Amino acid sequence: MSEKHFKHKLYVKENKAVAFSPTTLEKINTIISHYPEGQQKSALIPILHIAQEEMGGSLNVDIMEYVASLLSITPIEVFEVATFYSQFYLEPVGKYVIEVCHTGPCAICGGEDIMAYLEEKLQIKVGETTSDGLFSLKAVECLGACGSAPVMQVNTEFYEFLDLTKIDTILAELRSKKELKKPEEQTWKERLS
Amino acid sequence: MERKIVLEHIDVEGIQHLDVYRQHGGYLSLKKALKSMTPDEVVTEVKTAGLRGRGGAGFPTGMKWSFIDKKSGNPRYLICNADESEPGTFKDRYLMQHIPHRLIEGMICAAYALGANKAYIYVRGEFKAVIGILNTAIKEAYAAGLLGKNILGSGFDLDLHVHSGAGAYICGEETALIESLEGKRGNPRLKPPFPAIKGLYQCPTVVNNVETLANIGWIVNNGGEEYAKIGIGRSTGTKLISACGNINKPGVYEIELGLPVHEFIYSDAYCGGIKGGKELKAVVPGGSSVPILPKELILKTIEGVDRLMSYESLSEGGFISGSMLGSGGFIVFDEDACIVRNTYNFSRFYHHESCGQCSPCREGTSWMESVLHRIENGQGKTKDIDLLVSIASKIEGNTICPLGDAASWPVAAAIRHFRHEFEFHVNHPELIKNIKHGNLEKLDVKN
Numbered sequence: 001m002s003e004k005h006f007k008h009k010l011y012v013k014e015n016k017a018v019a020f021s022p023t024t025l026e027k028i029n030t031i032i033s034h035y036p037e038g039q040q041k042s043a044l045i046p047i048l049h050i051a052q053e054e055m056g057g058s059l060n061v062d063i064m065e066y067v068a069s070l071l072s073i074t075p076i077e078v079f080e081v082a083t084f085y086s087q088f089y090l091e092p093v094g095k096y097v098i099e100v101c102h103t104g105p106c107a108i109c110g111g112e113d114i115m116a117y118l119e120e121k122l123q124i125k126v127g128e129t130t131s132d133g134l135f136s137l138k139a140v141e142c143l144g145a146c147g148s149a150p151v152m153q154v155n156t157e158f159y160e161f162l163d164l165t166k167i168d169t170i171l172a173e174l175r176s177k178k179e180l181k182k183p184e185e186q187t188w189k190e191r192l193s
Numbered sequence: 194m195e196r197k198i199v200l201e202h203i204d205v206e207g208i209q210h211l212d213v214y215r216q217h218g219g220y221l222s223l224k225k226a227l228k229s230m231t232p233d234e235v236v237t238e239v240k241t242a243g244l245r246g247r248g249g250a251g252f253p254t255g256m257k258w259s260f261i262d263k264k265s266g267n268p269r270y271l272i273c274n275a276d277e278s279e280p281g282t283f284k285d286r287y288l289m290q291h292i293p294h295r296l297i298e299g300m301i302c303a304a305y306a307l308g309a310n311k312a313y314i315y316v317r318g319e320f321k322a323v324i325g326i327l328n329t330a331i332k333e334a335y336a337a338g339l340l341g342k343n344i345l346g347s348g349f350d351l352d353l354h355v356h357s358g359a360g361a362y363i364c365g366e367e368t369a370l371i372e373s374l375e376g377k378r379g380n381p382r383l384k385p386p387f388p389a390i391k392g393l394y395q396c397p398t399v400v401n402n403v404e405t406l407a408n409i410g411w412i413v414n415n416g417g418e419e420y421a422k423i424g425i426g427r428s429t430g431t432k433l434i435s436a437c438g439n440i441n442k443p444g445v446y447e448i449e450l451g452l453p454v455h456e457f458i459y460s461d462a463y464c465g466g467i468k469g470g471k472e473l474k475a476v477v478p479g480g481s482s483v484p485i486l487p488k489e490l491i492l493k494t495i496e497g498v499d500r501l502m503s504y505e506s507l508s509e510g511g512f513i514s515g516s517m518l519g520s521g522g523f524i525v526f527d528e529d530a531c532i533v534r535n536t537y538n539f540s541r542f543y544h545h546e547s548c549g550q551c552s553p554c555r556e557g558t559s560w561m562e563s564v565l566h567r568i569e570n571g572q573g574k575t576k577d578i579d580l581l582v583s584i585a586s587k588i589e590g591n592t593i594c595p596l597g598d599a600a601s602w603p604v605a606a607a608i609r610h611f612r613h614e615f616e617f618h619v620n621h622p623e624l625i626k627n628i629k630h631g632n633l634e635k636l637d638v639k640n
């Protein structure tokens with residue numbers, strides 16, 4: 001087999017040194033301690049979440065090999081998992097990843113209009129990233145919030161009962177580079193509103 | 194019929210915090226269970242209660258617990274299934290967000306009954322806010338000696354941790370969930386062996402839904418017999434119903450099982466009728482996997498008896514004229530909703546979420562999606578409708594896990610009850626182009 005058969009994006013290695021900060025490593029060791037002796041692989045998904053969040057918003061081979069070494073497992077075990085779950089991105093994404101729910105309950109409440117409007121406003125198609133690297137647009141399946149349809153998620157924040165005016169406001173807010181509040185920093189009232 | 198068990202005190206300010214929760218009777222069940230009951234007595238109460246799994250299948254919880262292998266001497270595990278990804282279902286998120294201690298209290302009682310010293314809550318990765326709330330609540334419980342070593346001086350130890358998924362509907366299936374918790378792809382396992390014998394790390398494991406576990410505290414406090422008095426027949430207790438779609442009041446409602454479907458849809462205490470004064474067309478009563486029923490069959494059975502919100506009544510008539518209570522994801526479609534478009538949408542969902550292990554599911558869901566796409570876009574032929582029925586029947590029952598069935602039931606039922614809409618699509622490709630799917634209010638703002 002020729003070399004080119006292996007040139008899937010995933011296998012491009014940048015050979016950049018990656019490492020977590022000592023604080024993050026401490027957090028990771030706590031997570032590993034939640035599982036029985038010898039079952040440290042269980043911590044893989046939680047650690048990949050942290051890696052993605054702290055290392056630029058997506059995963060590459062260098063990061064995945066590093067995570068494998070932390071857990072004393074083989075890199076292929078990490079690739080297998082990273083390619084299976086939809087929350088892990090294997091290609092670079094924008095600063096804000098807008099994920100619009102396009103499943104039935106949202107669709108019958110106008111989810112398709114929301115998606116079309118976002119495509120128009122951002123001048124990109126689903127799956128693409130704006131040229132300034134600010135926004136990626138994705139279609140995702142049911143986010144478990146169908147009672148507030150139509151729904152979308154930007155990074156980790158939910159936006160519910162959407163209409164086109166709300167989209168305008170949200171985009172303007174994000175463009176003004178206002179940082180999203182992390183869920184753990186919100187009061188529970190803010191989260192529910 | 195107003196009866197609150199899992200959502201009791203939900204409106205109390207600050208109820209998500211331990212001190213407020215305890216002021217309202219929280220964690221009393223723990224004292225009772227740990228100090229005056231043996232583990233087997235707890236199991237017996239849950240059996241007497243007739244509690245059935247609220248995750249979808251409705252399997253009797255006490256019976257599931259009694260299957261757990263206590264002889265092997267291996268450590269036992271309790272896992273709470275908070276993967277909640279079935280389209281139309283959002284009750285567990287609501288419960289965990291507003292009253293997380295209800296779940297934790299139930300889990301401690303359940304772990305005691307099972308003799309499990311380690312428990313996990315597997316939460317879908319998208320629920321980041323919920324994970325934060327749960328972690329705070331767990332920390333409070335540890336600090337108060339309700340978790341950890343020697344709980345309330347009883348000698349019983351329990352460690353409880355939240356584990357995050359990463360976006361995969363299939364991880365709601367209990368053996369896929371276990372694989373995922375072990376740090377692998379969410380590929381369901383062949384059963385048997387069942388998790389009660391060989392589950393997490395090949396040790397005896399019970400997987401229960403959030404709502405199921407949230408009932409346990411009440412049952413311990415009040416006894417299984419009292420619980421069994423609530424509800425109707427073998428559908429005991431209450432059920433959380435998450436109502437969505439074209440209704441006036443979408444949201445999560447706790448109903449006493451046995452409430453008439455008509456009342457649930459039209460009463461102001463629940464859905465509040467169809468949005469915009471439109472007519473009801475159809476309902477998917479138990480999450481996207483269960484058969485869709487047209488108005489006539491959701492309100493009354495084929496015999497003309499009022500349909501009730503219960504396991505038995507909703508499934509009366511089998512799949513010919515009935516459906517299922519499932520997870521309680523109640524999706525309502527108004528007269529303008531396009532059933533073909535929605536069936537295509539659900540098919541795309543199942544194709545996307547198939548783990549790909551079994552060919553009938555992997556290939557079949559892909560075929561159904563593309564045939565439905567063809568029909569929805571005006572390129573279908575009459576024989577495509579029968580082709581769909583045939584594909585669905587070939588997936589059903591021929592796969593490792595029930596996702597295959599879950600993918601075929603909605604297609605088969607939509608064609609059974611709404612064949613005319615499929616035929617209309619095939620026969621009038623030029624007319625269907627103008628059907629708008631979904632109504633967004635204030636659509637005109639940009640004009």
Ligand SMILES: Cc1cc2nc3c(=O)[nH]c(=O)nc-3n(C[C@H](O)[C@H](O)[C@H](O)COP(=O)(O)O)c2cc1C
Binds near residue numbers: 245248279
């Ligand atoms: C494809 C598939 C998805 C499922 N998703 C969920 C889910 O999100 N939440 C859940 O509690 N059960 C889900 N289940 C059911 C679980 O396999 C299992 O039966 C349930 O967690 C058992 O808990 P219970 O007896 O308390 O209902 C799913 C099953 C299948 C086949």
Ligand code: SF4
Binds near residue numbers: 547592594596597
């Ligand atoms: S039925 Fe589908 S989801 Fe289930 S194991 Fe088979 S391929 Fe995977």
Ligand code: FES
Binds near residue numbers: 104106141142145
């Ligand atoms: S369908 Fe969009 S959140 Fe469930």
